[in-house]
Amino acid sequence: MTDTLDPENWTDTRAAAHRMLDAALDSIGNATNGPVWQPLPDDLKAALQVPLPQQGAGVTAMQAQAQTLLPYGVGNTHPRFFGWVHGAGTASGLIADIAASAMNANLGGRDHGAIYVEKQVVDWVRQMFGFADAASGLVVSGTSMATVIALKVAREAALGLTVRSEGVGAHRLVGYASSQAHNCVARAFDLLGLGAGALRPVPVNGAYEMDLSALAEMIAQDRAEGLQPFLVVGTAGSVNVGAFDDLKALADLAEKQDMWFHVDGAFGAAGVLSETLRPRLKGIERADSLAFDFHKWLHVNYDAGFVLLRDGAAHLAAFSSRPDYLQAAKRGLAAGNPWPVEYGPELSRGFRALKIWAQLVEHGTDKLGAMITKNCAQARYLARLVQDHPALTLLAPVASSIVCFRYGDSDAVNGEIVMQLQESGIAAPSVTTLDGQTAIRVNITNHRTRNSDLDLLVEEVVRLGEALT
Structure with a gap:
């Protein structure tokens, strides 16, 4: 030995x-x-x-x-993985992971090459979303962590930095998000001591977009009851149907109400690179904070999320804390300040930024955006297949890459269709519930998917439906 x-x-x-x-x-x-x-x-x-x-x-x-x-992964590398919102990854992602593993760098801080790669990624993200140089960002595990970081900065902006030592106390902050918003927002409220119940679910319209009139009424009522509205969350790509809230209108409302405007763009924010979705994202450049994932529609290998803050100084103030053993220096390994640990809760951080950098360097934003545009076109193609078949019913408008439909009128049959599709290995859609009805939910965020895969999916749904009924 x-x-x-x-x-x-x-x-x-x-x-x-x-x-x-x-x-x-x-x-x-x-x-x-x-x-x-x-x-x-x-x-x-x-x-x-x-x-x-x-x-x-x-x-x-x-x-x-x-x-x-x-051979026994989730299946998201396969072109007929349609369940949930997973990216498909790329072959060359292996190359970046090999280099990152060899360096074994801790990106919590210090002055070394990996830090400069992450700084470049942060700068590129600022450019993608039209944020000024004063903005700050951090590569994180995913939108869940990004949301916690963003909402902590929002909490401090509302209550002052003393909340870091004294806690929220008797303050009664409330925030607002679409009833279709991802659960990570409510979890962030829980983790930050605000209570998940302080996040108000706002009703949606027929397109599953936040009802702005209902939102204004809810804010007014909460203010009248002595509560402190501090946050409104716009959803860019809802998890059920892929809907986009009116971000420009929400930005206007947040400015008028003196509230923090956060955008949950887990997969939909990447649409700024797509000619199809870019118009739906007007107003995102006015967000105070943005959370999204590179590992979804931009196909960086898991995991790779990002948080972007408009006010870099407020971001730093909400997290910076340097004990004696992490003292800053102007020279040597302890230089390169401020360190990433001062922008989030993790001191130990892997070199996730390298695979993001590699994806952007290899493919460029034009090609990545073209893949998003292709998926949106495929979703519309699938919707037409559904509408053209007498046994199938489209259950929601197709706003981006998600199509929700059902066979016949039996919830049990639709659930069983999805189960058999998964277990047979033919395809992997998921199940959701819309207006009390079980829906076959098909998400297309895969650069390998072809229209023929969608043809096969519809054929198999009908075949199984007929056999089950």
Whole structure:
């Protein structure tokens, strides 16, 4: 036994790494073939349920076992993965991950090359959304974490920085979001001590967009009852149907009411790169904060989220805290201030920024935007297929990349159709409920999807529906 974890035989390690890379590339290259999803077999489950190893098996054995997992992912690399909003990733994402793993950099702080990559990504994101140089940003795990960070800055803007030490006390802050908003907003209220009940769900109109008249009435009523409205959340791409709130009108309202304007753009904010969706995002440049994911419609490999704040100074003030062991310096490794840890809760942060940087460098925003435009066109194509079939019913307007429909009039049958599609590996849509009806929910955020995949989906939904009824 050696006194290091470095390989005793670098040749064996190099060979194992090459086998793994080849297998990974084969897996991605064959993503259009085979089942969309298949459960992990019992023998592989058993192999993962063993006692804590005391003696290592070596790199060759480890690599072989890891390789067996490749066919058993969620399925989002496959062109007929339609459930939930997942990006499909890219083959070259492996290259960035290899470099990031080799550097093993902690992006909590200090002055090193990886930090400058993240700074470049932050600057590019500012440009994407039309924010000024004074804005700040941070690469995070996803929109859930980004929302917590953004709403913490909003909370401090409403109550003052003393809330960091004294807590929210008796203050009764309330915020507003569409009834179709993602649950991460309510969770952020919970985590920040505001209480999930302080987030008011605002009714939506027939297009599943926030009802602005209802919002204004709710704010007025809360003010009359002695509450403090401080936040309005605009949704850019709702999780159920992909709807977009009127961001320009919300920006006007927030300015008039002296409230913080946050945009939940988990997947829809990327639409600023698409000719199709860019008009629906007017007003996003006026947001006080924005949360979105690169790992959805921009296809950066998981995980890669982002939070963007208009007021970089307020962002810094809401998080900065440097204990003695993290003292800043003008020279040496402790330079490069302020550090990312001063813009969020995590000191230990992986080099997520590299795979974002790599995706933008390799493909450019024009091509990434074209993939979004293509998916929106495919959603409209699917909607036409549904409307043209007498057994199918479209349940919601198609605003972006999500199509909700059903076969016949039985909730149980529609739920079973989705289950059989998933279990057979033919396709993987999901289920949601709209106006009390079970819907087959198809989300298209996959650069590998073709119209023929949608033709097959409709054929199989009808076939299964007929068999079940």
